Amino acid sequence: MSNPYKTREGGATVTVFVPYDCNNHCPFCINKKEYADCTGFSLDAILDSIRTMDAITPRCDFVFTGGEPLANLEALQKMLDAIPTTHKVYINTTFPVQTGFYTAEEMLDFTRRNRDKITCMNISRHLVKYVEESPDQVLGQIACPTRINCVLYKKYPAEKLPQYVERFLPYGIPIQFRYDYTETTPKNLYDQDHDPILQDLKRLFTYRGLDGCRMRNGFHFEYKGLHMTYHKTLPYSTIAETGDDGVTYDILYDILIKQNGEIHSDWTGVKMDVEKYRRVTFEPYDLRVLEGTVNF
Numbered sequence: 001m002s003n004p005y006k007t008r009e010g011g012a013t014v015t016v017f018v019p020y021d022c023n024n025h026c027p028f029c030i031n032k033k034e035y036a037d038c039t040g041f042s043l044d045a046i047l048d049s050i051r052t053m054d055a056i057t058p059r060c061d062f063v064f065t066g067g068e069p070l071a072n073l074e075a076l077q078k079m080l081d082a083i084p085t086t087h088k089v090y091i092n093t094t095f096p097v098q099t100g101f102y103t104a105e106e107m108l109d110f111t112r113r114n115r116d117k118i119t120c121m122n123i124s125r126h127l128v129k130y131v132e133e134s135p136d137q138v139l140g141q142i143a144c145p146t147r148i149n150c151v152l153y154k155k156y157p158a159e160k161l162p163q164y165v166e167r168f169l170p171y172g173i174p175i176q177f178r179y180d181y182t183e184t185t186p187k188n189l190y191d192q193d194h195d196p197i198l199q200d201l202k203r204l205f206t207y208r209g210l211d212g213c214r215m216r217n218g219f220h221f222e223y224k225g226l227h228m229t230y231h232k233t234l235p236y237s238t239i240a241e242t243g244d245d246g247v248t249y250d251i252l253y254d255i256l257i258k259q260n261g262e263i264h265s266d267w268t269g270v271k272m273d274v275e276k277y278r279r280v281t282f283e284p285y286d287l288r289v290l291e292g293t294v295n296f
Helices: 043-056 073-081 104-113 158-171 196-204
Strands: 005-008 013-017 062-065 089-093 120-124 146-151 175-178 206-212 216-223 226-233 238-242 248-252 254-257 281-283 288-292
Parallel strands (some): 005 281, 120 146
């Protein structure tokens, strides 16, 4: 892509792929194949890239994913320590209290030490069990804010959704249901009439509202006071669009720091021109409430 870059105020979200694997094999995970050969993975290179992105956009969000970020707490601590407090930091994790990882108390102590660094832990707990799960009671003791991530994949058992949500009511942990984003297109991103997941959620829970932007959206629901979101996003993160100034921009929503420290401008393998990003044009974030209410 040769167009100049544009992104939202504060900067595109920076997703960091940790340089170590998980023990899981979730069927919808597209990252697993990248961890088959860890040759060239470098914590030091990732740290350098984190510092680069902080220097360019000192208020962007960071997301750690993998792999399993919590599989190496020492390495994760170094990466967290490299990010100033001007940034929000999110961690995608299974919270793997299992053989070969850390004890529950070690994991919980990590969250206590870093409660001021971590904005939210997004914890995978799926309707169909794909991974060995730590007890729900452990999740309730995590010191930083948490959210449950649940991919509703293929022929999921819809009638078990209320029972699934009931699991997390005692802990007040909000839930984000996720569409298989490899199947998302601009045509079906906002489609409500032909989305069976959305129809199931509207049938079983109280629909409250919709927010969204060019790239992604969230349908918001409530169940016994618990906030739930159905999240859909496109499988890429760059949109080419001509602005009011007549210039065609590559509008970046996500930037990736790969396991070897390379910086990409899209999920599709496009390497970012870092020097060009230093001259990025900023625009107001186009995320808007489109229907009802999303804050409750």
